[in-house]
Amino acid sequence: MTEVEFRDVTRRYAGGVTALNGLNLTVAEGEFLILVGPSGCGKSTALRLLAGLDKPTSGEIRIGGAVVNNLAPGERDIAMVFQNYALYPHMSVYRNLAYGLRQRRTPRAEVDRRVRETAELLQITELLDRKPGQLSGGQRQRVAMGRALVRKPQAFLLDEPLSNLDAKLRNQVRGDLKRLHREVPVTSIYVTHDQVEAMTLGDRLCVMAGGEVQQIGTTDDIYNRPANTFVAAFMGSPPMNLIPGVIRSGLLHVGETEVTAVPSPDGPVTVGVRPEHLQLHPSYTDGMVPARVDFIEPLGSHVLVTAQVEVDGGRVPVIVNAPAGTELASGARIGLALPQERTYFFDAETGDARRTRERVSLGHA
Amino acid sequence: MTTPQLSTLTAEPEAQEPPAPISERRSRLRLPFSPWHLVLIPLSFLLVVPLLWMLVTSLETEGEANRFPPVLIPESPRFENYSEAWAAAPFGHFFLNSVMVTLVVLVSNLIVCSLAGYAFARVRFLGRGALFVTLMATLMVPFQVTMIPVFLIVKWFGDNVWAGLGIDHIGALMLPNLATAFGIFFLRQFFQTVPVELEEAARVDGTSRLGVLFKIVLPLSLPALSTLAALTVLTSWNDFLWPLIVITSHDQMTVPLGLSYFQGAHRVKWPLLMAANVMSLLPMLLVFVGAQRYFVQSVANTGLKG
Amino acid sequence: MPALLDRVGRSETLSGWTLVSPAAVLIGIFGLLPVVMSLVLSFQHSDLLTPETPWVGLDNYRKLAEDPVFVEAIKHTIVYTALFVPGTILVGLFVASAMNRSVRFISVYRTTAYITMAVSTISQGIIFLWLTDRDYGLVNAALNSAGVQSQPFLASPTQALYVIVAMTIWGWTGFSVIVYLAALQGVPAELHEAAAIDGATAFTRFRTITVPLLGPANLFLVVWLTINALQLFDEVYATTRGGPLRATTVIVYYLWDRAFVQFDAGYAAAMAYALFVVILLITAVQFRIARKHAHIS
Numbered sequence: 001m002t003e004v005e006f007r008d009v010t011r012r013y014a015g016g017v018t019a020l021n022g023l024n025l026t027v028a029e030g031e032f033l034i035l036v037g038p039s040g041c042g043k044s045t046a047l048r049l050l051a052g053l054d055k056p057t058s059g060e061i062r063i064g065g066a067v068v069n070n071l072a073p074g075e076r077d078i079a080m081v082f083q084n085y086a087l088y089p090h091m092s093v094y095r096n097l098a099y100g101l102r103q104r105r106t107p108r109a110e111v112d113r114r115v116r117e118t119a120e121l122l123q124i125t126e127l128l129d130r131k132p133g134q135l136s137g138g139q140r141q142r143v144a145m146g147r148a149l150v151r152k153p154q155a156f157l158l159d160e161p162l163s164n165l166d167a168k169l170r171n172q173v174r175g176d177l178k179r180l181h182r183e184v185p186v187t188s189i190y191v192t193h194d195q196v197e198a199m200t201l202g203d204r205l206c207v208m209a210g211g212e213v214q215q216i217g218t219t220d221d222i223y224n225r226p227a228n229t230f231v232a233a234f235m236g237s238p239p240m241n242l243i244p245g246v247i248r249s250g251l252l253h254v255g256e257t258e259v260t261a262v263p264s265p266d267g268p269v270t271v272g273v274r275p276e277h278l279q280l281h282p283s284y285t286d287g288m289v290p291a292r293v294d295f296i297e298p299l300g301s302h303v304l305v306t307a308q309v310e311v312d313g314g315r316v317p318v319i320v321n322a323p324a325g326t327e328l329a330s331g332a333r334i335g336l337a338l339p340q341e342r343t344y345f346f347d348a349e350t351g352d353a354r355r356t357r358e359r360v361s362l363g364h365a
Numbered sequence: 366m367t368t369p370q371l372s373t374l375t376a377e378p379e380a381q382e383p384p385a386p387i388s389e390r391r392s393r394l395r396l397p398f399s400p401w402h403l404v405l406i407p408l409s410f411l412l413v414v415p416l417l418w419m420l421v422t423s424l425e426t427e428g429e430a431n432r433f434p435p436v437l438i439p440e441s442p443r444f445e446n447y448s449e450a451w452a453a454a455p456f457g458h459f460f461l462n463s464v465m466v467t468l469v470v471l472v473s474n475l476i477v478c479s480l481a482g483y484a485f486a487r488v489r490f491l492g493r494g495a496l497f498v499t500l501m502a503t504l505m506v507p508f509q510v511t512m513i514p515v516f517l518i519v520k521w522f523g524d525n526v527w528a529g530l531g532i533d534h535i536g537a538l539m540l541p542n543l544a545t546a547f548g549i550f551f552l553r554q555f556f557q558t559v560p561v562e563l564e565e566a567a568r569v570d571g572t573s574r575l576g577v578l579f580k581i582v583l584p585l586s587l588p589a590l591s592t593l594a595a596l597t598v599l600t601s602w603n604d605f606l607w608p609l610i611v612i613t614s615h616d617q618m619t620v621p622l623g624l625s626y627f628q629g630a631h632r633v634k635w636p637l638l639m640a641a642n643v644m645s646l647l648p649m650l651l652v653f654v655g656a657q658r659y660f661v662q663s664v665a666n667t668g669l670k671g
Numbered sequence: 672m673p674a675l676l677d678r679v680g681r682s683e684t685l686s687g688w689t690l691v692s693p694a695a696v697l698i699g700i701f702g703l704l705p706v707v708m709s710l711v712l713s714f715q716h717s718d719l720l721t722p723e724t725p726w727v728g729l730d731n732y733r734k735l736a737e738d739p740v741f742v743e744a745i746k747h748t749i750v751y752t753a754l755f756v757p758g759t760i761l762v763g764l765f766v767a768s769a770m771n772r773s774v775r776f777i778s779v780y781r782t783t784a785y786i787t788m789a790v791s792t793i794s795q796g797i798i799f800l801w802l803t804d805r806d807y808g809l810v811n812a813a814l815n816s817a818g819v820q821s822q823p824f825l826a827s828p829t830q831a832l833y834v835i836v837a838m839t840i841w842g843w844t845g846f847s848v849i850v851y852l853a854a855l856q857g858v859p860a861e862l863h864e865a866a867a868i869d870g871a872t873a874f875t876r877f878r879t880i881t882v883p884l885l886g887p888a889n890l891f892l893v894v895w896l897t898i899n900a901l902q903l904f905d906e907v908y909a910t911t912r913g914g915p916l917r918a919t920t921v922i923v924y925y926l927w928d929r930a931f932v933q934f935d936a937g938y939a940a941a942m943a944y945a946l947f948v949v950i951l952l953i954t955a956v957q958f959r960i961a962r963k964h965a966h967i968s
Contacts, residue, residue, distance in 0.1 A: 053864050074870035086861035090883045099879075100869035151869070399774040408769055409783040415798045415841065416790070418809055422801065434812040481694035490687025496695065503702035507902055507950060509923050509943040513936050514708035515701055516719065544697040574686050603791040605905045610931055621793045625909065628797055635801055646794050653789035657782060664788075664846060665853035667891075 002029050002064045002154040002187045004050065009059030011045050019045040021211040023059070027155075030185040034202035036192055037234070042211040043191045047157055050189060052076050064154055074103070079148035080157040083164065085140045087132040093119075093143050094128040100151045118150040121180075138169050149184065156188040162197060170197075177201060195235050199223070207231050229351035232272045232344065238304065241278065241318045243271045243289070244311050244348060255310035260287045260338065268348035277342035278320040280305060281335040282328065288335035291318060293328045300324065307334060416646075423447070423639035430635045446640035453631065456644065458616045459623035463648075466538045466619060467601040473543040474597050475590060481544070482552030483578050487564065497553075503546045508606065515541050516610060537611045538619065542601065548593055551663075555589035556582060588662075595652070595659040602649055620645045713941035718934040731941035741942065743917060744925040751836060751921060752900035758840045759896055760889070763847025768877070770848065771855045781852070788845035796909020799838040800825060828918035831911050835919055839906055843899075847892060854888035855881065890961045894954055901950055922946055 004027040011020040020042040027033045035043035048054040050061055052073035060067050068076050079100070088096050097115045106114075119125040122142045132140055141161060148156060162170045178201060181188060192198055198205050199219045207214040207222060207230075214234075215227040226232035232240045245254040247266045252259045254271070284290045291307035294317065303322050308315045320336060328334065345354045422430055424442035450456070484490070485497050516532075519540060523531010530536035559582055567577045583590070608622040618626060624645045631637050653660060713731055715724040735741055770781050790798075803810050803824035811821040824834045858881055866876045904923040907913060913920040913928065920928075922942070930939035 051864075051868060053867070073864070073867040074872075078868065080865065080868050082861050082865060084859070084861060086859065086865040088862060088866075088880060090886075099866070099871075103870035103875065147865075147869075399772075401769075401772055401774050402776075404769055405774070405777075405780045408766065409780050412766070412841075412844065413783050413786065415795075415802060416786070418802060419798050431807055433807050434815065435807060435809055477693045477697065480690045484687045484690035488683055488687040488690065490684040490691075492684075493687060496691065499703065500695065500698050503698055503706070505951065505954075506702070506706055507898070507943075507947055509902065509926055510709050510940075510947045511702065511705035513712060513719075513930050513940055513943070514705035516931075517708070518700065518705065541701040544694045546698055546702065549694055574690075599789065605792055605908075606927070609908070610927075621791045624791075624797070625793050628793075628909075635804075635807070638797060639801065642794050642797050646790060649789045649791065650786065653786060654782065657785060660788065661785065661849050661853075664849040 003027065003062075004155050004187055004189065005060075005062040006046065006050075007060040007062065009046070009049060009056045009061060011042075011049060011054065012057045018211050020049070020056075023213060025206055025213070025216065027187055027189060029187055032181050032188045032190065032201065032203045034190045034192060034198045034205045035208060036195060036198035036202075036205055037208035037214070038193060040210075041208040043193075043208050044159060045211075046208075047080075047159055047189060047191050050155075051078060051080050051157055077151075077154045078157055079151045079153040079155075080159065081144045081148050081161045083160040085132075085144040085164075087140060087143055087147070089132050092129055092131055093124065093135075093146075096132070096143060097128075097146050097150050100147065114150050114152075118146045121149070121183075122146045137165055138173070141165060141173065145180075149180075153186065156186045158188065158190040160192055161190075162192070163194070174201060195237070199235065207234060209234075225353075226272070226344065227353055229270055229272065229346045232346070236274060238275050238319045240272045240274045240344075241316075241320075242346075243273075243309060243316055243318065245269055245271050246312070254289050255312060257290055257310075259289055262343075262345070264345050264354060269354070270346040270348050270351070271338070272344035272346060273338060273342060275304065275319045276321045277339045278318070279337040279339060280320045280322050280326075281337060282332075284333055284335035288337045291334055291336050293330055293332045293334060295330060296322075296326070296328060298324070305334075307336070309336070419639050419642055419646075422636055423643045425636045427634065427636055443636065446636045447644065450627070450637050450641040450644065453637065454623060454627045454641070455615050455618075456623065456641070459618055459620045459645075460648075462535050462538075462617060463602055463619040466535050467598055469539045470542045470601045471594060471597050473539075474545060474548050475594065477544040478548035478552050478593070479578065479583060479590075481549045483556055483582060485549065485553045486556035487561075488574070500546050501550060504550070512607065512610060519611065533612055533614050533617055535612075535617050535619070538604075538608055541607070542604075545597075548597070551593055552586070552589060555586055559585050588659075591656070592659040592663045592666075595656045596663050598652060599649060599660070620648075709940045709943060712937055713944050715937045717936040717940075719930070719936045720934065724937070727937065731938045732945070734938060735941055735945060740917065740920065740925060741922075744920050744922045747832060747919065748901060748903065748921045751832060751903060752897060754833070754836045755839055755843075755900045756893060756896045758836065759843045759847050760892055762840055762844055763851050763892070764885075766844060767848045767851030767855055771852060781848075784848040785845045787842050788849075790842065792842070792905030793909045795838055795842050796906050799834065800910050803834055825910055826915060828914075828916045831915060831918045835903075835906055835910065838910075839900075839903070842906070843896065847896075850888050850892055851885070854885050858884050886961075886964070890957070894957050897953060897957070898950055901946065901953070 006023045006025040009020060009023045010018070012018045023042070023046055025033075025046075035046060037043050045054065049056050050063075052068070052071060052075075056069065061069055063076055063078065088099065091099070094115060097118060098111050101111045101114060115128075116125065119128055122145060124139065124142050124146060127135060127139060127143070132143065135143065141164075144161065162173055165173060174197065190201065199222075202219065204216060204218055205222050206216045209230050215222060215231045217225070222231060222235050226235070226240070229242055233242060243254060245252055245259075246268050247253070247262060247264055249266065250261050250263075252262045252269075252271070281288060289309055291309045294306045294308050297304040297306070302324050303326050305320050305322050305326065305328065307318050307320065309318050318336065346352060347354060421437070421439065423446055424444065425436060425439040425446075426443050429436045429439055485493060519530065519537045520532050522540065523529075523534065523537065527536070528534060530540055563581055563585075564577050567581050568574075572580065602619075603621060604619070605621045605625070608619050609625070612618050612622060615623070615626065624641060627641050628638060631641075712724075714726060714728055716727050716731075717724040766784050770777065770784060802808050803822075805811065805821055805823050805826055808824070810824070815821060822830060825831050862880055862884075863876055866880050871879065902923050903921045904927060907919050907921060907924045908927075911919045913924045923946070926939050926942045926946070929935045929942065
């Protein structure tokens with residue numbers, strides 16, 4: 001039973017900085033969970049607390065059901081892949097892989113067998129006699145993975161392991177990671193700031209910001225049912241458009257325009273629509289949000305149109321996908337139609353999603 | 366190109382609190398302070414005990430000093446030891462001489478080594494490589510090999526150029542140290558890390574080679590210059606063997622030499638001797654504490670590259 | 672070849688040499704010329720005062736080989752070096768390890784370690800003369816309270832050299848600590864973390880990760896300290912003046928004595944050159960050993 005659990009874990013530093021505030025998270029056995037968020041959101045802190053490299057101010061951390069707060073890192077039976085790999089520079093790849101096993105007094109024959117097995121799995125057998133300084137970035141990354149794998153730990157911790165690789169290698173290793181996890185399904189906690197990595201790799205994602213959990217769910221949950229404006233804007237590229245507006249007597253108003261009837265209570269709202277769901281009309285008609293074209297970016301398969309929308313107190317830029325070949329003059333007036341099922345409403349003050357019931361179809365005025 | 370920076374090895378810990386080190390993981394003992402203080406305090410004490418004892422003795426009377434077991438705290442601190450020591454030997458001359466020698470050597474080194482260091486770093490001139498290697502070779506030669514001939518050379522200067530440069534004058538202390546191969550090596554190393562683009566931009570704007578050095582490179586090299594300055598001041602001030610060889614008149618002595626002379630004259634008057642010692646030490650101790658960062662950086666850098 | 676000195680090259684060469692000339696002249700006169708002069712001097716008989724310096728060929732070197740005082744000086748120097756270098760390294764490493772943490776006031780603690788660097792050799796000598804005074808010294812007081820008899824220390828032919836070893840270790844601790852502290856801090860924290868996760872205890876981490884990575888620092892210190900140990904002078908002058916009964920006469924002290932007290936400059940020059948060659952050899956050997964080690968591990 002190698003479940004990993006954070007129970008109300010907080011980490012506060014002298015001077016008042018709260019890196020992590022009351023984290024509650026359960027990672028199921030064999031699950032690949034991703035902690036994702038911008039720098040400073042607390043994801044690395046959570047990982048280090050789990051590893052035992054740092055002590056929580058309060059709360060409990062459990063591995064396999066047992067509380068590990070007072071256990072040294074070496075006693076927790078976890079393995080970690082560091083962002084900079086942290087390979088022992090004065091030891092050969094073989095000795096790097098063998099180090100953890102040797103510290104546990106594993107017999108030599110067993111050590112040799114497991115090291116070679118792992119090297120085979122990661123295709124680094126030819127590198128066993130070399131030192132880290134003689135390896136390329138990608139090779140070093142595989143050795144770092146191997147060092148963690150060879151220990152057959154209860155949990156696998158990965159701290160942005162792909163961020164030091166170039167784009168091409170990153171894609172390749174991402175695929176390798178997925179395959180590896182299929183073959184060796186160890187409970188894994190993976191930290192990244194890259195939302196593409198998060199969405200493609202994770203069984204579940206835990207989106208974090210400012211030391212607090214914003215939402216936990218599958219990629220589908222996060223993408224299609226964002227819990228607040230942060231999650232909505234963070235995941236997806238280009239990010240979801242967030243347009244401030246007001247609902248009065250059941251009608252949505254954006255700026256001075258009365259747009260359409262919406263089944264949501266009155267009050268100030270933030271309307272969220274993704275660029276691929278927003279519908280662009282070359283001429284404005286009733287029921288749409290009026291906008292002025294700013295510029296067009298062709299991407300080959302489609303174009304990204306950035307337009308300015310008048311709202312109370314100014315203008316916001318909105319990005320909308322349009323078919324390839326769309327030509328619009330800068331400054332042209334267009335209309336943006338809100339889709340029936342993919343328009344989200346968030347509370348204008350808190351940013352939280354309004355109750356889902358209200359996201360069902362929009363009426364027309 | 367990265368901006369030039371020496372290793373930031375300072376004595377101060379980082380401003381942001383780092384995660385508690387692994388070794389403190391297990392301590393169930395709730396002490397209000399880290400247990401390491403219990404090791405560090407005695408250790409630090411042991412390291413400075415010679416200096417502390419010197420200080421204590423300097424405030425004792427002769428009677429107290431000549432007691433056994435020794436008096437750990439003098440009854441009433443005798444500050445007159447200091448004024449007496451000052452009067453017993455021309456300390457005023459000693460300090461003045463040390464200051465003058467150190468100042469001249471410092472300024473000379475900074476200027477001459479900057480010029481040369483810059484030339485070696487940036488100017489492609491015929492024979493540059495060979496000249497550099499030749500000059501650096503002098504670093505391998507111990508002082509004992511050169512001290513006898515330098516004595517003769519300095520004597521020659523004194524007899525034929527100006528007496529102030531010759532034997533038994535402080536000029537002779539300055540002359541051989543006006544430029545060091547180490548200074549050139551050190552500054553050249555640093556100048557090479559200043560982005561060439563900055564100099565090129567200035568040249569394009571019409572600045573002369575020398576102008577580039579003084580207006581662009583040197584202002585950016587303040588850390589390195591400060592480090593070299595700190596080292597030069599320390600070695601110059603504390604230099605003993607060369608002054609011993611060259612100087613015999615009291616009014617030309619530098620502080621270390623003067624102290625040694627004082628020691629010879631007042632051998633068993635320990636409180637007096639200690640007071641003289643404290644006075645001699647104080648300038649360099651203050652300089653060191655004030656410029657500690659530069660000393661640490663200089664040693665650390667040489668150590669890691671050497 | 673003409674291409675070497677084309678228009679741009681020529682002005683570069685001119686400015687280059689102009690910038691370099693003050694340093695070149697100074698170092699040439701006071702650094703390079705003396706090396707040659709010293710060699711010449713070693714083949715002569717000179718008393719530094721009279722201009723007549725008769726040529727004596729290899730006589731000085733021959734005398735050196737048969738000089739019992741010189742042989743003694745060599746022995747003393749070797750004993751001193753063999754104790755001083757490891758001593759300073761061990762003390763430096765120990766103190767640096769203790770100070771390699773970020774507790775409150777650590778900058779104050781570190782300053783106490785560094786500060787010995789600022790103390791002049793004469794001051795050191797005077798302080799230790801007083802500390803080890805047979806009748807009134809603090810060290811003997813401490814020994815007495817532990818039940819040990821008072822020792823003559825610097826006044827004893829058998830103990831004096833060892834006291835100087837201790838004294839100079841203290842003096843060089845600051846330097847040694849700075850080097851080791853820098854090296855220790857150069858070991859990335861991540862390596863310690865990875866090793867901790869791999870299950871290594873603090874001591875094992877020190878042994879298997881930290882110490883091997885201190886290689887360059889070790890080499891630097893061994894070489895630097897050895898060179899300085901072989902040139903020991905100031906501290907001997909400040910305390911025992913080579914005594915008692917020549918027990919602390921080291922090579923450079925003897926050299927200085929012969930050159931500037933006995934006015935036997937030619938002989939002293941020969942001694943200096945011999946020392947020079949030895950220093951070069953020892954440094955070369957140390958580097959060779961280091962290179963071999965780096966390849967094995």
